Amino acid sequence: MAVKIPGSGHLRGRFTRRMFMVGLGQTALMGVLGARLYQLQVSEASRYRRLAEKNRIGIQMFAPTRGRILDRNGVALAANREIRRLVIIPDLAGNLDEMLDLLSRIVSISPERLDAVLRLAKSQNNRIPIHVKSGLSWEEMARINVMMPQLSGVETQYGFTRLYPHGADFGHLTGYVGAVERFEIDGDPVLHLPGMLVGKAGVERGFEKRLRGRGGNVKVEIDSKGHILRTIDKTEQIAGSDIALSIDSRLQRRAMHRLKREKRASVVAMDVKSGQILVMASNPSFDPQRIASGISLADWNQLLTEPGNPLTNRAIRGQYPPGSTFKMVTALAALEAGVIDEKKKSYCGGSYRFADHTYRCWKSSGHRDVDLHKALRESCDVFFYDAARKTGITALSAMARRLGFGQTFDCGLPDQKPGLIPDQDWKIARFNRGWLDGETVLAGIGQGYVLTTPLQLAVMTARIATGRKIVPMMVKADYTAERDLSEPLGLNENHLRLVRNGMFASVNEAGGTGSNAQLAFSDIMIAGKTGTSQVARSASNGHDRRLKWEERNHALFVSYFPHDAPRYAVAVIVDHGGSGGRSAAPLARDVMTDLVQLDPLKTPSNGPGNLTGDQLGEGEPA
Amino acid sequence: MTNLLGHQSLADRRRPVSERIWSVYWPLIVLITCITVIGIVALWSVAGGSFAPYAERQTIRFLFGMGLLFAVSAMPIRFWLTMAYPAYVLAILALVAVPLVGYEVGGAKRWINVGGFSVQSSELMKVAIVLALARYYQMLPHKLVSHPLWIILPLGLIVAPVVFVMKQPDLGTAILFATVGLTMMFLAGVSWIYWIVMAVGGIVAAPYAWDGLRDYQKERVLIFFDPERDPLGAGYHIMQSKIALGSGGLSGRGLMQGTQSQLNFLPEKHTDFLFAVYAEEAGFVGSISLLGLYLITVLVLMSMGLRCKSQFARLLAAGAAIALAVYTTVNIAMVIGVLPVVGAPLPLFSYGGTAMLTTMFLLGLAMSAYVNRDETFRS
The missing domain is CATH 3.40.710.10 (DD-peptidase/beta-lactamase superfamily)
Known part of the structure; x- marks a missing residue:
């Protein structure tokens, strides 16, 4: 390295100097982060630990019920079906085997499912609720509720799926709902809830704001074991409004x-x-139902590429x-x-x-x-x-x-x-x-x-x-x-x-x-x-x-x-x-x-809106 | 001497691939493996002590990424020099295509989220912008570096992708492009005058920009910087994240014992907020060690750059170092509530396939610069 390429030494020197500055700057930045970590985790740790443990305030959010879509006569074009789920929290259940045994005498649970619950309970944190059965009937629900005092750590939860009872006849009009995607998050916290659905097409999307409603939340005090001590504050969720379309x-x-x-x-x-x-x-x-209840990628691609574009509202x-x-x-x-x-x-x-x-x-x-x-x-x-x-x-x-x-x-x-x-x-x-x-x-x-x-x-x-x-x-x-x-x-x-x-x-x-x-x-x-x-x-x-x-x-x-x-x-x-x-x-x-x-515009009083007089009065077949 | 150097580099290029692979900088490999392994343990814990679904896949991705790193560093560095501009053009085209394609397909396809095109194209740009700027300053005679005309060009290279990702909108990636690009220009030797003018201009312009905002935009910015204004909305994540960190204390609660994270108070706990989970369970000892590992990795990358003879190789290594530093800083700052939530993963640590591959690609380029540190491109 005896001969220097003109300028290159100077260049390299300047690069080295500036790299040192950047390196120093980065070290300083990370130092600030480290200091903040120290502040949070060491100096103020007791405050946060108190927040987290002793009297931790948990905020649980509840999804609002989505409004229905109706026709002009009140016929439901899009409705909700409630799903009831049974979950168990092993930490609160006491003896899990006994509790599951008791449960399986109240509702039928397959042996495979019981095995799976036990396996999960062993392998994960015992405060995480484990899903025991979904799609409970009203009867099963009632039986569980009656037995509730003896069931510890057992909870029933509600969820919704969307129902399109008329199939393809209203597919373009109602559109369909699906899981929330990142770009759809608009600042409404309920969108972060698991299982939340938003409109993706048609009226479901066009009237999303009115159909969605407002989420509710409960602020509760939870002790270190996750037990709810008391409810501090509760905001009820407001269900989305039903929308009556002009469609007949x-x-x-x-x-x-x-x-x-x-x-x-x-x-x-x-x-x-x-x-x-x-x-x-x-x-x-x-059929919007097919999409809303979870369509396979292959079926979806087929819908997208099918001649005649069935997804397009002509x-x-x-x-x-x-x-x-x-x-x-x-x-x-x-x-x-x-x-x-x-x-x-x-x-x-x-x-x-x-x-x-x-x-x-x-x-x-x-x-x-x-x-x-x-x-x-x-x-x-x-x-x-x-x-x-x-x-x-x-x-x-x-x-x-x-x-x-x-x-x-x-x-x-x-x-x-x-x-x-x-x-x-x-x-x-x-x-x-x-x-x-x-x-x-x-x-x-x-x-x-x-x-x-x-x-x-x-x-x-x-x-x-x-x-x-x-x-x-x-x-x-x-x-x-x-x-x-x-x-x-x-x-x-x-x-x-x-x-x-x-x-x-x-x-x-x-x-x-x-x-x-x-x-x-x-x-x-x-x-x-x-x-x-x-x-x-x-x-x-x-x-x-x-x-x-x-x-x-x-x-x-x-x-x-x-x-x-x-x-x-x-x-x-x-x-x-x-x-x-x-x-x-x-x-x-x-x-x-x-x-x-x-004659959908006919007024009940048969005023001047009535088109034809009497000879066609048989107009209400369905 | 020029000839001699040229000769040497020719010989260098003739080195067999196996030898080039063995001449990588092993300390870097060890460092990134350590970071990733800690991340995999955290993912294992998040899933309640189970390798499925996160830890397992993250391990496979890391192995795949490591293969990519070695492949990239084993390619002749001239190949990367040649590919720099084409890669940049390709990346710009991909960014332009996103809104068009996205528009045509309508609401429907986005729901299925088949392609994830918007992610892919900005990932490509993360690599391409480093390559393109390094190539630019390799070509540019050093006397012209501070010439206004030759400053506008690289600025354009930076501004174009920033504008496109801002539209997506992806603030985190925009910050990355801007910071990496400008720092590379700084390292390339652009005169101090410009940096001073820029700093003064920014300070002067800020109040005017603030006045130009609408009320709801101001509110959004305020919530960004003071999340407690909106505890159920934007502030929710940050409050929960801070409680998680704070309750970890000095030594942590132990694996799978973080109540905050295990009880689902934390959002995105396996991706952007994985650091919070880790910090709760491993405590300050764990979090400061991880931060230290990142700092050492960044400094090691920078020192690899210092040992290179060509401007191209130096800037490649520096670009990778800065990209790693920016993402690490932005993510951790966001998790501990110093910066607003912008959606930036912690490189090598957060769960995610594309981010892992991009990071490994950039590290592979830095490694390639190191392996070919004596190459001068003058023969």
Whole structure:
């Protein structure tokens, strides 16, 4: 080491000096820790030992009972099952063999279990409670309680498991509970309790705070052997509140049953006045009980990867191009912009040319002369291409947002998807390219970039039916007629009338695309609109039944009824159903028929809310 | 002489693997084995005198970790020099991926907790940040060390992972990254002026930062520093932990006799708060001995660094020493109520697989620096 590399000696010297400083600093820090340890464990030891031993104050926490989830009629969708456990604390039991012998004469305990208890009692600290039997029946519980004076060191403890009595029919709605994870700890001490459950999805998660309640605790004096000497202070736990959803479980069950006839489909039914959701069904679904009672990793992974994503609630997380159900938006935007009116006619020769592109109407032979009424009735694309282009994307997207698209709703359902309402700013932010008028043309019939969820479609329908800014609600008590906070949308009443009449014609007049949705009741008229939206750009028009299932068009239908005094709105999407008129409209009709028969909004006094008078009074089967 | 050194290091690299393994610094191996064995005994006691479930698995992990340590130190040190930046980039990508992946999978997967990705990616960074900074100062001509431009770069290397883990949020790991990174810069020779400016700036800025907090945030900070404000919530752990320590007294209550820990008053007693269990059962004699073992281990690691010729090797050993020191200090300070509860395990001692492997990996790097202490990377 005779020759020094220039600078390296200096460098190493500086490193050594600084390392000494760091080492000294670390030694000092650890010295401080050591001093503090000395203070705690030697100087103040007697104080802490007194705290710990002589009159140690133990704080025992108790978990609150989780609130139940009910439907609008009080049917439990998620409830609790109490589990009773028998434990024994060897230290307090005196002669353990005798005590176990006595116990096994009161309740049946398997010999293996008895062996296991004895083995545990020998191998671990004898103050730790040992679990003897779980799932005690009421009878066994009563017998133990009677014998309690003779049983020393024996305790019965309560716990809860969550019960979902209706299986997959309400899986997406209720969601499920599971063990607390680190990231969920929010400062509430009850979350640290063993066996505590928190909501992981659906309403269980959305209303976690209300369902959970507040934990209670007991401060007790414990002597050195762990015996409780006296209770110093007690705070009772406050059970979580029950939550009554606006959902009608009878309708929900029927809807789920009906949806099973389609591979993948979803439906939302809503009270148009209050926004209360009566049905929210999505197929395929999953059984929350299976997850809440402890699912194996293999089963869980299977659920996650299964085709059709059963864990996904399509009604709020499925994003679909709305197709022709979007034409009401285009119509209202165009009417407000003044580019069309009641009488304004377009000519449909089967296609529309703009900027060197040809946009086809679904009816290749054309609709000839078309006014707004006929355009909605027969779902003429050309009329709306033209109306949309003249209105422009800014006004069109603004109207879409006003009617409830491109947003999520704060109604207690977590993980909603917002869909997509494109505009110039979005296009630049997303693709760094300017908006093209041709894209407005496509947006006018709900294609191109536009994406919506079934929930948003139901909201749009309710807003058109009432002209008010209806927002969806999941909880029954959140709405009363006196607390109706919905504001008017500020749309021209005449424009709304034109659109509603068009929707009425689509179902009830000759040539309408939605005639399959007509109800069998002659006195209840519905208004609706079909939608058939292209999945991907495929060579054919997507109607073809010979196409592979995944390439077929999505089928949509939105409707409200009764037409003259709207009460209910329904939105249906059948994934790859081929055509809105053929597969979504009949599904909507079946759901609406159930709504008429069960009429969940009927008031007990049979006031004006009663839909149909007497001939349908048999509406309470379940 | 340069040639001679180069020659020597070439010869060094040609040393057979078996010889490199035998040339590790055995006192370090003995020290970490002692610490881990004490931890395993504490875990045995926590489980009520049973090897299952904790002690058994911790033993297997330690043996596995020891294998890793030897493997890391047996690799040519140039390999670690080459891998430093790629490892850092990989670790950053993993940190970035966490929020994205976490978001897509939604509430569902987190519940099962299959991957534990957030843990894994910050563990990777614990190794990568040491490697990357050591590599940086190996490359940087010493005259540029205090040049502002060449200070911003390593600062960026430190700040990026700190920001990501703060978002998770994982305060303990953020403190580790920041302390290890800044101390390495200090050791690399960054001028005193910067450290003085930083200290003064911090003191001046603190009151403004405090004023910027909302009321509930202030309350949370206050509870952190004075847990007795909230005895049922955040303060619960600390009170119970202090009672456990204090009731241990000078000589402890004996194995399995700690009433605090055995009766479940202590939370997380096999992980972050294992030291409290141990201190109750082994008393001040036991806890101060363990603290001493940690201090000796840290100083031994530092002295291994002092014997290295290259900046890279020096900083590797120093990085491992500081990481061990920071985690030990933060954990024990938290358990005895000097620092807020931030969620930091006691290295080699607390129950936990990933933390064990990360620690052993870092120690393996320090060992590699020691084995190759004459390497200068100049040939």
